[in-house]
Amino acid sequence: MTIKIGAVGLGRLGFQHASNLRYSIPNVELVALCDMNEEKLNKTAKDWAIPNAYTDFGAMIKNRELDAIAITSPSPLHAEQIAQALDNGLHVFCEKPLGTTVEECKIAEEAVAKHPDLVFMLGFMRRYDPSYAYARKMVFEGKIGKPILFRGYSQDPETAISGAIAYAGHSGGQFIDMAVHDIDLARWFMGSDPKTIFAIGGCYAHPEFAEFKDGDNVSALMHLQNGSMAFLFAGRTAPHGYNVETEIVGTKGTLRIASVPQKNMVEILDEHGVRKECSQDFIERFGDAYRNEMNEFIACVKEGRKPEVTVYDGTKCTEIAYKCKEAFENNELVRM
Amino acid sequence: MTIKIGAVGLGRLGFQHASNLRYSIPNVELVALCDMNEEKLNKTAKDWAIPNAYTDFGAMIKNRELDAIAITSPSPLHAEQIAQALDNGLHVFCEKPLGTTVEECKIAEEAVAKHPDLVFMLGFMRRYDPSYAYARKMVFEGKIGKPILFRGYSQDPETAISGAIAYAGHSGGQFIDMAVHDIDLARWFMGSDPKTIFAIGGCYAHPEFAEFKDGDNVSALMHLQNGSMAFLFAGRTAPHGYNVETEIVGTKGTLRIASVPQKNMVEILDEHGVRKECSQDFIERFGDAYRNEMNEFIACVKEGRKPEVTVYDGTKCTEIAYKCKEAFENNELVRM
């Protein structure tokens, strides 16, 4: 059985997902594309020989040939499109975030609950990165004893700052836009939700973020309900590149995933010392993870399984991110 | 245009290549399988829904549907199968080595020369590993100045020793079986062939290899025609895993590819210190490279291009490997 899928959104990551669906994922056939940008839409459909191209999402999901849909549209559209697609009987993969507000998340939650027979998967791709998956397995096999501290860094390169500033009014802020991945990882690795949150930060290089009550670098310290700790740091000014690193300190061992964001396995010895170049963006770093998660989604549809990442994970992470934002904005401790 | 391909040989690496052709390579359709093991052949054909299954190579290449063939059969069959396939008008991808003797290589060379319109590609996959490709580009852009020394290590894990001993009589020895990859890399990075070769080694852990005038660990020092140097080390007793590392020392910089054979990006801090686990075999280490080289082969067929790795590279590397073996066996300097 080959799953027939449509992809909505051909932005940077959307194009990558669609390309993976077209060329790298087994058991699936990409039969429809949807994007507002008609020129890009038509060119892509032609280049890849995709039979159906839509500028209207509502039209696409009425295509009876489709089994599933992959959503990488602008974030504020996610929840509504999830609901529409499910109501049309389609399995749904949706990029993070689930929604830009908790209310939107609830809409998606309800739609998912209404269709228990359909597969819904949220794109927390880090869980499908081979190194993260390996580390998670070690933690759950008890290799590091009892988890004590989770530390998650997400840093975008300074080279991407102009886009970030332009988008600052719509991003929801650092915690919702960037730290949400680390919030998901913290819950996934530590197996617990926060009970108390403190968050700080500021505009260290780019005062433009202050207008949106946001910072260019922020951090949060969380006490989780099982007593463990989580520290998050999210920044937009990394000179070295795209840096996502994670540490889990346990009573019997510590794991670090990507403690340096090495671009590849080349080490250079020159006048700058001994060095490795760094990953420059999320597609370079998480290319495998994006493929793996889509593979899992297709496999779930084929096998009638539910993926590990649920719609409730999406809502919970959004709620926590908003609590971090609240602590940051008010300079207060927030209890959940 | 979709290339229709047949794959011969479903051993460990052959199965991997076939699986990639079935599921991960765009623009290609795997339509035929060939293997002596009828049970494995039929099971694989059924699992993957491959319409044609052969135990006879001669029968497969007569299938008029085929455009190309991927050869991963036992090494002594390579040259003859290359010639047969080309003579039947098929493009050919062949796993290394080109042949187990220089004479076999010449048979393949002639067949390739006779069919200038067909694509032939030899599987020196390391060239298609992202880190090797990145390093090669740096060297050729002059980033490290003039190359001085090439150092290539190829170590198989001790855990694979029983298979290596069983196969020792047919492998051609350490230089032909293992160091041939480093010989290719040395020529590729340094842009020159050896003029003088010295080689030594011994049976440090497994006296069984002595029976075949071979060692379990061997090394060679080569003076290349452009004056640069190459040092090779090949071993079968690595306790830590599958270790392929390469260094190019230049007048303006040094590059090291995989200076440690890290399994993934997980770093562990525990009672053993601070550590990374290691790759355990060639498929784990070079999974991407195997996919990339096959992508390149298919792209060449589609676009009517010739790949960078030629049949002459195969012959030359085999010749050099035999000269190393000669130096090692006779304890003499060999001049080419």
Place this chain on the structure above:
Amino acid sequence: MTIKIGAVGLGRLGFQHASNLRYSIPNVELVALCDMNEEKLNKTAKDWAIPNAYTDFGAMIKNRELDAIAITSPSPLHAEQIAQALDNGLHVFCEKPLGTTVEECKIAEEAVAKHPDLVFMLGFMRRYDPSYAYARKMVFEGKIGKPILFRGYSQDPETAISGAIAYAGHSGGQFIDMAVHDIDLARWFMGSDPKTIFAIGGCYAHPEFAEFKDGDNVSALMHLQNGSMAFLFAGRTAPHGYNVETEIVGTKGTLRIASVPQKNMVEILDEHGVRKECSQDFIERFGDAYRNEMNEFIACVKEGRKPEVTVYDGTKCTEIAYKCKEAFENNELVRM
């Protein structure tokens, strides 16, 4: 001019300081020792040919031959001994902490203020570690731009846990006993004091600490007055050894000091992967720093200079550590 010095306290670190003064520090002569343990005192004095040995601190400081004194006695004695020594006209080096309470620190402060002609130095030895000194210089030369985040880890090995439990009632707790070094580093690198502090933690492996309202692993997040951030983590259960690592994230670069606690420059590739063994205690890790700080103290005495570490640094760090403890105990944000 050779400075004549007496050393009080021959515990683990005291013995090390005394040994350095006897054998490794130029321009100084160790002429007196003081310890309550008469046997150890007399043996050491004899082995090293030290002419004066005292069990009574008051008697030692009356020795008119002395120019200076090095205090490594139990922490609760520090402040009083500092005052006595200064009042007797002696220059004073004192191991951290300055005192076990803020009140004790104030006693020391007053004594120092009363004797502006005498040198007083507090033993925040990390500042004299070559790597820390190198990093501090880079930060102050603007090499990493504007500092954003300080991260300081101090982990003692699990192998030392029984001593830590035995001493738990007198240590002042994790923040005063361990994190005080990181508090000093945070102030030193970031050039600012905290304005808001949140701290959490728990007993993850050793419930014994709960009795003293302490944890075996704790952390704190601080917002500093200049807007920068500091995250501290202090633990007693590290399986890999003695781990002190520090990171300073800036707008133009990030520095990490001892990001892994490598014991030496030996890398091991074996069945555990590729690894470095780790430092096991503070004397192994900071041996050079202990010598360097004592060199600086002697140089200050000789040259009539004041060292960079002042008595006020000692008080401030103690105050901050107590605020961390307060936040931790009450589960509240503390504002300074």
Place this chain on the structure above:
Amino acid sequence: MTIKIGAVGLGRLGFQHASNLRYSIPNVELVALCDMNEEKLNKTAKDWAIPNAYTDFGAMIKNRELDAIAITSPSPLHAEQIAQALDNGLHVFCEKPLGTTVEECKIAEEAVAKHPDLVFMLGFMRRYDPSYAYARKMVFEGKIGKPILFRGYSQDPETAISGAIAYAGHSGGQFIDMAVHDIDLARWFMGSDPKTIFAIGGCYAHPEFAEFKDGDNVSALMHLQNGSMAFLFAGRTAPHGYNVETEIVGTKGTLRIASVPQKNMVEILDEHGVRKECSQDFIERFGDAYRNEMNEFIACVKEGRKPEVTVYDGTKCTEIAYKCKEAFENNELVRM
């Protein structure tokens, strides 16, 4: 008992040794200095308050106060001065090389043999570096099984090239001047001498060395008598700094000492990637080793012990270095 010592030669390393003897080594008193440069001699004697200063070595060793002498004079003087000092009843520490020819080495050998009651120690300081000593102990405890391959790199920084060119006529060439340390390490780690040697190299950046039948980068492959292998590489053009690295591959493990020449424990993440700066010269890298070896010499004198490094090690390493030079010059295999 305090050993009274005189130091001859106040060049870069000589000054360092003398300074260590004056300030950092216990149980010794530096009472005499000797150098041809009268100005430097007198200034140093005055600054350090050394009572005796000589421009004539013969006069210094007649000083009856002396117990021992440390020789860091120009290499061609070593053997003769060793003999003179021993004949005057003095214990002798001598920097490497023992002599610049095998004949000179024999003179030193005879003098040492004539005075079995006196301590003679040769300055192969790497053996006293903590990391090398640690690795050697592991090898001899069987931690890596049976040694298979020794790899030794010695690279001087390109920044020091003008001095190296100026000295090229007197250095004896790369093998005698630089690789001799690696020859000593190979014998020390592998416990065996070479039976066959091949050596190559060239002038890759600096044709000036050709005039002296030398290269700016050279290498040698040796088969040792116990069957193990040794590969040496010595270069003068390292852009990154002073790089001395060593690897011992064994049947049960591999050890690498200073696989990258990190300057300190600071890691930098900036626009060049993630990097460590490198050691820039031998005094920066081996400062501890120089102190430790002198400590050992003084301890041997005090305790009437003989040091591990013997005069015969010096002769043997010189012989091997000349055989490497012979192989390199003649492009022939050399058998010992």
